[in-house]
Structure formats: C-alpha cells, structure tokens
Amino acid sequence: MTADQVSRDGAVTAGAAVLVEALGRGLPGYRIVVDPGVLGALSHDEAEWAPAGQAAAAVRARSEAEVQHVVRTCARLGAPIVPRGAGTGLSGGANAVSGCVILDLSQMNQVLEIDPDNLLAVVQPGAVNNDVKAAVAEHGLWYPPDPASAPWSTIGGNVATNAGGLCCLKYGVTRDYVLGLRAVTGGPVAYGEAVRLGRRTSKGVAGLDLVGLFVGSEGTLGVVTEATLRLRPALAGTPRTIVAAFADLVTSGQAVAQITRRGLTPAVLELLDRACLEAVEEWKHLGIEADAAALLLARVDTPGDSGAAEAGAIAATMRDAGALWVEQSTDDAEAEALFDARRLAYPALERLGPVLTEDVCVARSKVPAMLEQVSAIAARYGVQIATIAHAGDGNLHPLIITPPGDEAARTAAQAAFGELLDVAIALGGTVTGEHGVGLLKRDGMHRELDPGALVLQSAVRRTLDPLEIFNPGKG
Amino acid sequence: MTADQVSRDGAVTAGAAVLVEALGRGLPGYRIVVDPGVLGALSHDEAEWAPAGQAAAAVRARSEAEVQHVVRTCARLGAPIVPRGAGTGLSGGANAVSGCVILDLSQMNQVLEIDPDNLLAVVQPGAVNNDVKAAVAEHGLWYPPDPASAPWSTIGGNVATNAGGLCCLKYGVTRDYVLGLRAVTGGPVAYGEAVRLGRRTSKGVAGLDLVGLFVGSEGTLGVVTEATLRLRPALAGTPRTIVAAFADLVTSGQAVAQITRRGLTPAVLELLDRACLEAVEEWKHLGIEADAAALLLARVDTPGDSGAAEAGAIAATMRDAGALWVEQSTDDAEAEALFDARRLAYPALERLGPVLTEDVCVARSKVPAMLEQVSAIAARYGVQIATIAHAGDGNLHPLIITPPGDEAARTAAQAAFGELLDVAIALGGTVTGEHGVGLLKRDGMHRELDPGALVLQSAVRRTLDPLEIFNPGKG
Numbered sequence: 018m019t020a021d022q023v024s025r026d027g028a029v030t031a032g033a034a035v036l037v038e039a040l041g042r043g044l045p046g047y048r049i050v051v052d053p054g055v056l057g058a059l060s061h062d063e064a065e066w067a068p069a070g071q072a073a074a075a076v077r078a079r080s081e082a083e084v085q086h087v088v089r090t091c092a093r094l095g096a097p098i099v100p101r102g103a104g105t106g107l108s109g110g111a112n113a114v115s116g117c118v119i120l121d122l123s124q125m126n127q128v129l130e131i132d133p134d135n136l137l138a139v140v141q142p143g144a145v146n147n148d149v150k151a152a153v154a155e156h157g158l159w160y161p162p163d164p165a166s167a168p169w170s171t172i173g174g175n176v177a178t179n180a181g182g183l184c185c186l187k188y189g190v191t192r193d194y195v196l197g198l199r200a201v202t203g204g205p206v207a208y209g210e211a212v213r214l215g216r217r218t219s220k221g222v223a224g225l226d227l228v229g230l231f232v233g234s235e236g237t238l239g240v241v242t243e244a245t246l247r248l249r250p251a252l253a254g255t256p257r258t259i260v261a262a263f264a265d266l267v268t269s270g271q272a273v274a275q276i277t278r279r280g281l282t283p284a285v286l287e288l289l290d291r292a293c294l295e296a297v298e299e300w301k302h303l304g305i306e307a308d309a310a311a312l313l314l315a316r317v318d319t320p321g322d323s324g325a326a327e328a329g330a331i332a333a334t335m336r337d338a339g340a341l342w343v344e345q346s347t348d349d350a351e352a353e354a355l356f357d358a359r360r361l362a363y364p365a366l367e368r369l370g371p372v373l374t375e376d377v378c379v380a381r382s383k384v385p386a387m388l389e390q391v392s393a394i395a396a397r398y399g400v401q402i403a404t405i406a407h408a409g410d411g412n413l414h415p416l417i418i419t420p421p422g423d424e425a426a427r428t429a430a431q432a433a434f435g436e437l438l439d440v441a442i443a444l445g446g447t448v449t450g451e452h453g454v455g456l457l458k459r460d461g462m463h464r465e466l467d468p469g470a471l472v473l474q475s476a477v478r479r480t481l482d483p484l485e486i487f488n489p490g491k492g
Numbered sequence: 493m494t495a496d497q498v499s500r501d502g503a504v505t506a507g508a509a510v511l512v513e514a515l516g517r518g519l520p521g522y523r524i525v526v527d528p529g530v531l532g533a534l535s536h537d538e539a540e541w542a543p544a545g546q547a548a549a550a551v552r553a554r555s556e557a558e559v560q561h562v563v564r565t566c567a568r569l570g571a572p573i574v575p576r577g578a579g580t581g582l583s584g585g586a587n588a589v590s591g592c593v594i595l596d597l598s599q600m601n602q603v604l605e606i607d608p609d610n611l612l613a614v615v616q617p618g619a620v621n622n623d624v625k626a627a628v629a630e631h632g633l634w635y636p637p638d639p640a641s642a643p644w645s646t647i648g649g650n651v652a653t654n655a656g657g658l659c660c661l662k663y664g665v666t667r668d669y670v671l672g673l674r675a676v677t678g679g680p681v682a683y684g685e686a687v688r689l690g691r692r693t694s695k696g697v698a699g700l701d702l703v704g705l706f707v708g709s710e711g712t713l714g715v716v717t718e719a720t721l722r723l724r725p726a727l728a729g730t731p732r733t734i735v736a737a738f739a740d741l742v743t744s745g746q747a748v749a750q751i752t753r754r755g756l757t758p759a760v761l762e763l764l765d766r767a768c769l770e771a772v773e774e775w776k777h778l779g780i781e782a783d784a785a786a787l788l789l790a791r792v793d794t795p796g797d798s799g800a801a802e803a804g805a806i807a808a809t810m811r812d813a814g815a816l817w818v819e820q821s822t823d824d825a826e827a828e829a830l831f832d833a834r835r836l837a838y839p840a841l842e843r844l845g846p847v848l849t850e851d852v853c854v855a856r857s858k859v860p861a862m863l864e865q866v867s868a869i870a871a872r873y874g875v876q877i878a879t880i881a882h883a884g885d886g887n888l889h890p891l892i893i894t895p896p897g898d899e900a901a902r903t904a905a906q907a908a909f910g911e912l913l914d915v916a917i918a919l920g921g922t923v924t925g926e927h928g929v930g931l932l933k934r935d936g937m938h939r940e941l942d943p944g945a946l947v948l949q950s951a952v953r954r955t956l957d958p959l960e961i962f963n964p965g966k967g
Binding site: 132133134135136157158178179181185186189190192193202204205206210211212213214216217218219220221222223224225226227229230232233234249250251274277278280281282319320321322323324326378379380381382407410411412445446447448449450451452453454458461462465466467469470471472473474475476477478479480481492 | 607608609610611632633653654656660661664665667668677679680681685686687688689691692693694695696697698699700701702704705707708709724725726749752753755756757794795796797798799801853854855856857882885886887920921922923924925926927928929933936937940941942944945946947948949950951952953954955956967
C-alpha cells in the first residue's frame, strides 16, 4: 500500500484495512487506533499552521519489539511511519502524512537506569523531560536540556529535534547530553532491525558519530527506542536573577551583544517583550507590570563570590547598555514569577489566536539588527508580532499572532514569516535554532544550506532509509 | 591507476608517473613531493607500530582550490588520498596506503578570522592547535581542546580524530567546539566539490548534523579545508592544583571513581604512574620524586571561594580514598613541573623503546578494575606497561614499551595490547577514547561496536565516498 491509496476523508480504506490487519498480527488489538477522532488528535503537533495528512492508523507501542513489528510491517507494505511523543513540537515534525502509521511512543516512558557513579541515565523515548529531571534529582543529578515544553515533551521528541531551551547558553543542547541510542532502523540493515549506537563512556571515538547524526534527524533515519543520557551533578546554591527593563527592543538586543562581548556567560538570558508580558498577566495575574518595551531576564548559577561578581557584571552591562532599570534578586518568589511568565508566554499568546512561531537564530552581535527587522516587518505587513527569545544564544522566537478566522491576516502573517527567515539568513543565521525543520521550515532550510550540503544530507537519508518510510517529507 | 599498480619498492612506477604528471597540470611543481626520503617521512604518523604503505607522491597544498585539484585528479585516476597535518597521530590514521597521494595540509595554517563579539574563529586545517590558542588569547578568548600534542598538532588532525586532551573532563572534546566546516567531498556531489557544512550561530538544527559526522571521521568522508571554531571567554584567576600520591594504581583509581561519585568536576584529573614519572625525571631533571606508585594531578579553575571549596573537597576525597599524601598548591612553578611531566611522559617513554599506545576509555566507576587488569596483563605477558591517564574521563593510556629489536617482546606486547582492548570492551568501555581508530584499533572497533552499527557506518561512508579514495582502510 502506498500513501496515495489511503483516502483523505477519514474512512478506513481497503489499503488501510490491510495495513491494520497486518499490524494486528503482531500487536494486541487495543494498541492499534483507528477511531477517526483519536487518530485526528494524534495526527498533529502544536504547529497550528502546518498541514496534517490523513493517517491510516496509530500504534501505541509498549516495547522495542512492538516498534520492530510496526517498522517491518510498514516496510513490507510501503506505509510511512510518523513517530510521535507528546506532540508538543512547533514545526509540524510529528504531523501525519497521508496513509501513515502514527507510532505513538508516549507509553514507552520508563527511566530504565540511573547510574550516579557514572553520571548517566538510560530512558525510554516516551519519558517526559521533567520526569527524567525529577528521577535523577533524587540521586543528586541533573539533566540540563530544558525546552519550555519540558513538563510535557518527551526525550524522544527532544532527541528528534535536538531540543534546546533556556539553559543551553551555558549548558548546551540535547545533542550534548546523548551518549548512546538504540534505534529501529532500515536500509543497509533489514528494516526493523534494532541497533545500538554510541557508548556509555564520557569519551569515545570508535567509528562515525551516528548518535549525533540521529539527534536532530526528526525521525527520518529510524525510530529511537532508548537513549543513554549524560547527566551533571545537581547545582548547589541559590541562583541569582537579574532583571532589566528597556525602552525599546533594539536597546535590549544591544545589552545582549554587550554581555557576550564582555565574556559573561549567564546560565539563562531571556528576552520578553511587552506583548508577551501583557498576555501572561491578563491570563495568570502574576502581578507583573509591563512598564517597558522589553525585559531581559538573566540567571547566574555560579555559587559564592564568583557568582555575586558575575551577577554584578551582568547588571552593570545592562545599565551601561541603557536599561531603564536593573534589579538583582535572590528572592525565589519574585524571580520565579518572571520565569513562569517566560514559560507561559507561548500558551498565553495562543489564547489570542493562531500563532505562527519563528525560531531564527543569529550571531549574538546581530541580535539588535534582527530585533529591528522584527519590528519593521510587523509594521510593514500590519501583523502583530510578540517576541520571546533565548537572547543569549541569539535564538529568537518572534510569534506572529492572527485574529481567529481572519484570512487576510493569515496571508500577511505567512509573508512576514518568510521575510523573517530571509532576514535571518541574510544576517548569517539559521531558520531554526531548536524547534526543527518539520514542515514549516523546509523552504527556509533549502534557502539557508549550501546546495552541496543538501545533496549530501539527502544521500545519507536515502542510504539509511531507501524506502523513504521514516517520517517522509519532514526535516 | 589503482593502488596495486604502484610498486612498494620506492621507485616511481609508470602509474605513479601518470599521477604525478596529472597533479602537475594544476599545481606548481614544487608543491609535489616525489623524493623517496621526504615521501617516507610524510608517510607515517607517530604510531610506530602501524604499517605504512608506499605513497606515489605527496602534495603540499596551499589552498582549497589546490585540494580540489588533487581530489579531482585522484578520483579520475582512482588513487587514494591520505590527508595529514603534523603527523602527531597515535593510531596510524595518517599512514600512507599503497599508491596514495599524501595530501599535506600543514601549510594551510592561517587563522582567517577571530570574532570576539560572537566567540568564534575561522581557521585553516593546518593551523597548529597552540597557535590558534595564542591567536585567540590576544582577544581574551580560549579554544579549550588540549591534546598533549597541542604544540604541534593541527586543527585538521584534531577534527579528524575528534581529539580530546586534559581539559575535556570539564570542557568537552573537539566536536563540542566545531560549529562549521568547509570540506572537499565526493560521492553524491562531484568529487572535488567544496561544500559548506554547519553554521556560525551558537545553536542551529537546520538539517542533519554533517559537521558532527565529519568530526572524528578520520579523513574518510572528504578533506576538511576550513573550520569554524566555537570559543570561550578566557578563564580568569589562577587555577589551583591538587596532587596526591598513592601506594598502588588501584587505590588511585578508587579516588577517581569517588571524585565523580561526589559530584566534583575538576578541570583536569590526570594519573601518572611511577614508570612515567621516572622516565620524565631521568630525561628532564624536573626535580620530581617518584616516591609512590601513582600520582593524581587535579586542577580546579573555578575562581573565588567556590574554587577553594572545590579544591578542598577534591583533596578530602583523595585523602578519604587512601592517598599517601595530598598537597594543594597555587604555586605556578611547582604545579607546572608536574603538568610538564604529564605532557612529556609520552616522548620520555619513547626514548626507552618502541611504544604501543592504548587509548581505552571506561566508565569512571570501572577505572579501578581497568587499572587492576593493566597490572595483571603486564605481569602475565612479562611486558612493561607505563600508564598515563585522563583518569577523570576514564580514558587510560597504558603504554606498552618494548626493548628495541626484541622480537619476542614485540609479540608479547601485541598480545597484551589485544587483551587490554578485550578487557575494556568487557567492562562496557571503548577501545579508543580520543586517538582514533586509524590502523591500530580497527579490529578492536569491530569487536566493540554493534554489528548493525558497523553496517550503517559503512553504508554512510560508501555513500559519501563510493570510489573509496578518502583515506581508505582507516577509521
């Protein structure tokens, strides 16, 4: 059965029936979902603007053996496989393609091993990021990658997108914390074969870095069934928070550039503009006064006098860059309210209408220029753009908000989206810092990357998945 | 011309003459080396035990265009290309294969750009590691990867092997510092095409991580002609050194395991055994008394009171683990003598006879067991093994030393080498932590990796180099 043989109207066609029957030969029936309502809910992530096709079925896998059965069956029948975890992605990477089997890994959610002697954990792909954090914290350990979706998103999804987050400025991204993987692959080995990639040691150079290749590959090379994660010792001491307000976005960007230039590395350096703060306050009443165009929110986790010196230097830099006011705090409650606002910004803005999420990343010195363009493009297209940013990384999330049902606004938003990608590329940046290419940034990726690099990456994909069944059309 | 058409006796055969003539059509003649003495010197790295074939010629390339010409010519004539930098490798990765063109990149040694605003540098592959460090230090910046070969080894070689060093315990390995590459590739694009991989931003997920794939690929995927390196702000303050002596190797290993278990992360945690210390002292007269079976050498670079607390905790842990004595020092001269001893250990031991270098890496908790096996295997085979180790990473370098000309000892050493690899694998470790597979660890790699992973990596290589001309038989 090819994808085209499945109708788009939601009915289970003859081809889909064959597929479901074949899946059922190696799985308990209650693992297989064909109910159109449930299938529909499993057929998209949170990228509201990305199209989703009609899936033939979904499988809620509970073991690697079940994943192997799904991959073998789909390979035999030529059906695409779309793996998914919690579906919190923002680029449509987990959206169904026509005739696919959605492979829901969220029930493979166990933390299999925590090794405090060697600072590692072995987890299943459906384990939720914050659950892993909590489990390892009981052993005095820390898993740093912290996408804003951490309360819901799974390690498998984090691995697929090479998820970032707030603390990657100082502590790196998901790829930096994946030592090994198990994956059900295809191509050069038989489809459905499980392979062990990587290692448990802190260093190792035996063979090509296939683990790094799988991280960020958005499910296009195989299905990850287990991850060995590098951990850090839990941080000691209370972090210090520095908050600064700015009269305009560009000045806040200049403060970010200046912090980098002075060699300061806060653990977190986030930007929230007035639109974000207002949306959160209106929803949650945290008591935040949005009295400025932008806030910068820095966190320093270095303990002792060095931490105090670092926080002081960051505050001074913000003042020198023209902040309206700067406050340092070690008061957990006040700081937490601001970090809550940061985490709640996306859902708060979603309440106002469909959100088209940018994820551009530019060099730190280009942050002011990028922010200037965000404002200019918003004005030019007459669209509302609220900006949150992992500013210290140069990773900006301008969020384009459209009134529900306003088609003209959607068209304008789409045009603004494309132009923001062009500006990021022209500034030497990337179209996606951490959300992944998915469906939303494929054109942008083609504009960004060297044509030769695109040819090489397509060749690698075709080699590892000659049938093109692993999440085709994504990444 | 195939490799087989070139004779192994050092004369330029008819096939080699054709190759040299073709190379000369796009290069000044003085870039091409055919003199057997010079060719011989360029035909091997420092892995004394690895075999080297007879090269047809060497080219001292000065530009990417010249590299492209060499790759096109070799692709047309079917000649292997063996890239090399300074030839300081320890696994034979830069050794000539029969009929090859040695592509010497050591003259492409420029630091092209230093960007202090964005913490990056762009360098040519022949730039020496320490020269890059010195150049960026003038801007208050730091390039951390510090293999013991840093005074001589090149960034291209460091990239090819994903070189580690002393400070990777806290600061990571070469792969963590490579943002982008230019490489002359083949396969899916035309042989000789230069492609740009990666990015200049601190984060980015557009496309597969081909940069990470090239790092550590030992020249088997193409020839790197430029690297964009991530930098850190230079460290402030004077580091603290902690030295501890142990009555036996295993106890020192227990101290290492205990340091990890207590969540302590020194910047450096090195082990030197008595044989190493004696060899250095005999050669350099640094005034080191080798009064113990092993020394542990830790460095803490955290500034201020946190640094003092960290150093104190490390010293206490060493005492608790049973050190004979522990000393803390901020006296540069004394500490530097010990770090000099660490850096000089390898050449000091080479003076005693041919050295067969292990590079096994095990989980930190397995360091005592691995050290116990090193002693047992030395006794069983009657060979001298001196051990230096990046102990904090679990990366051990047992160095097997044989008296010059003693064939029986060489045979015993070879057997001991193989058994050490087996032990590392049995302990869940890897046969190579940082030196690369080259020629010496190919069997070990095949024993270590999952058979499926080996199939996948061969398939990726064949895809990117279907003619198998990029450093064939290595890695």
